Amino acid sequence: MNYRLIILLSLLFFASPHLNAQSYQDPQHHACLKCHSNQSYSFHNDVTDKEVKRLMNPYYILDTVAISAGVHKSFDCTDCHSSEYEVYPHQATLKLEPLSTCLDCHGGDESYAKYKFEEIQAEVEKSVHHKVYGENFSCSKCHNQHTYAATARNSDNILEIVDYSNKMCLSCHNDMKKYELISGHANPKLVEVHNWLPNQALHFQHVRCIECHTEVVDSLMVSHNILSKDHAVKKCVECHSADSRLKASLYKYENIQKRAENGGLGSVLTNSSYVIGTHQSPFLKLLSIIIFLATITGIIIHSIFRILKK
Amino acid sequence: MAATEKIYFYPVWLRIWHGINAIGILLLIFTGISMQSSIDNSVIGFNLIINIHNYAGVIVTLNYLVFFIGNLITKNGRFYLIKMKGFLKRPIKQAYYYAWGMFHGESYPFPLSEKRKFNPLQKYFYVLVMYLAVPGVIITGFALLFPEIIIETVYSVSGVFLTAIFHSALGFFISIFLVIHLYIASIGKSPLENFKSIITGWHQIH
Known part of the structure; x- marks a missing residue:
């Protein structure tokens, strides 16, 4: 070595x-x-x-x-x-x-310490990929060694980060041949499996697969412990509520990161991260619809009287 | 006919402020609703909607400063002062007029004059919107642009979540105000009279 x-x-x-x-x-x-x-x-x-x-x-x-x-x-x-x-x-x-593996060069080297390769390795070993496919599931299965770019660290565009990250998963999970090479069985239908998810296309564009499919470790920037699908987050409120993974790991991080790199008011305003407000709460959503309809009804009744009493 | 008298109610700066505010608030409401409902508008695009919301927010904020400072340095500010005398009685009288009196030929309880631009009920709502809701929505809006300044958790509830809820609830209140504001404005000698006033600046006293 x-x-x-x-x-x-x-x-x-x-x-x-x-x-x-x-x-x-x-x-x-x-x-x-x-x-x-x-x-x-x-x-x-x-x-x-x-x-x-x-x-x-x-x-x-x-x-x-x-x-x-x-x-x-x-x-x-x-x-x-x-x-x-x-x-x-x-x-x-x-x-x-x-061929050399990633850790042959990156392991135990001080200059790569900030990327925490050893910690990532330990997380990968806990993941469903490693449990099922063992050593064969190397880093390069997701991180193409020829073209890999540290997008999550260097990009200031949240959509680009989400897209780059999700393409790593989809390169196999949306490709019959590559999926079968590892798993030995047919490719699951991604759209069907995620049928329960409202606004599916929008979620796929704005949320990384790993937000729901990994166990979040605070010390790592990107969690590498990919969970089996039974353990994936499947409740809206887990992201869109108080203990928001979405907010914690993307909204806030991106918002601050973007300003740190670009500076200026422009980058704050063109930031495409957002959080849902009252519609996160079904009660408030219903209440707002009732208040709105009551207002319109009041106005219609008042207008009718105005016309009649003219 | 000498029956009508004209008063110059709305100076130029106020009309410009009102116009910019109207366009800005409408943009904010429409983009805000899109964001709330996660409607992916294929014509405008979801990201553009967020950007429009952010920019419109800043424009309305700068414009709010015009309103705030304008009311401090001109006489327009005094129209927003609430008298303690008849604190509840006066707006109730006005509400009664809208609900009953105006259909039964009763005379307007608070005739407008040089000294009274708003009726008491109107004044209360304007104060609520312009001095509570709008500043609230501005502060929470900027907090969401700079989420690191938001308190991490409030009794184990995420600060960003609370801020987002508060922001959209206030935005909703302002939207409801706008609907009522537009409707009440249509109550005049003719439905379009008050809309003409806010453009020309001159208000007709009957």
């Missing part, structure tokens, strides 16, 4: 991040990306002595724009993958080589 780390760090030291960023932006001149960023690739077949053009396996196509925006943008492909991949056709045995 340390051996890998030393190689990695020395490569990082010698390889210019600027140069790598350049090559991600210019994939046509990159040894790997000239094939792996395109739908198709061409090569010279030495056996038949012909130029061949083939379709790229869609799962091996890389989004170079997302890579250049991701946290690992300063790494080159061969920093993590074997340099023998630079030869085509790739050797079959290369697939069997173990």
Whole structure:
């Protein structure tokens, strides 16, 4: 493990991040990306002595724009993958080589302490994903190591954070093939399972899946203990009332965070976070409708008398 | 005809304030109701509704300062002073006029003059709205924009929740006031007379 780390760090030291960023932006001149960023690739077949053009396996196509925006943008492909991949056709045995896991680099390192990787690992081990699928359920199942961006930390747009976070879940939970790869059974119907939830589309846009599907740990920014669906929050009042998870973990955090980063009154006003007022309480909602109807009825009766007595 | 007399009731600054306030409050009510009911308006869009609400809130707040300072430095403020004499009797008399008297040919109990712009009932509601509800809705509104200043919990109930409830309850009260305000304004010599007054500034005394 340390051996890998030393190689990695020395490569990082010698390889210019600027140069790598350049090559991600210019994939046509990159040894790997000239094939792996395109739908198709061409090569010279030495056996038949012909130029061949083939379709790229869609799962091996890389989004170079997302890579250049991701946290690992300063790494080159061969920093993590074997340099023998630079030869085509790739050797079959290369697939069997173990790759570094997240904690191989991020674990036990002071400079990453604030991200609390060890604590996250402990939480993941309690989660339903780990309980059912064990070690196979690695970090990268959710956090794409090629393109991952720390959106929740860096974005000032609540909708972007919600969207980014939910896409991590949906990349499997809304994808039959990827879901079955892990679970071995068919994909649950997300919309049907959440049929009980009013304003479903609006909730999915504004609330992260993890708000209801994790056990909140105050010391972690994002809880990683994904609960089984029987333990998910299923009561409106748990979010929309006194002990509001929604408010605590998103509304207030986002509101303050946005100002800390951008400053100025504008960012306060364009903040799209909001809380529901009296309509949170069914009693007050009913009361307000009754008062409103009573007012209108009073006005109608008064108007009738005015017309009659004119 | 000498039967009608004109009084210049509403100076220019007051009419401008009233106009901006009217548009602002209407925007706040409509966007507020949308937010309460989580109606995702596909034409305007939910986020835009929230932004309109925030901006309209700030405009109405700045405009409220115009009203507040205007009433301090001009004579308009004295129309809002409530007399202790006949504290309950006078507004009840006015309410009785609206409910019974006006249909039975009784004369207006508090004729308007240079010294009396509002009848007692009207004055009470204006004071309640402009000096209690509107400041309350402004304070709670700004608190929701800066939620870190809100008290964390009040007897284990979230402060943000209470503030949101209070904010929308006051907003609801103001909405009801607006409906009644518009209706009562239609009680005049003709239904449109009072609406003309608030635009031209001149009020007809009959």
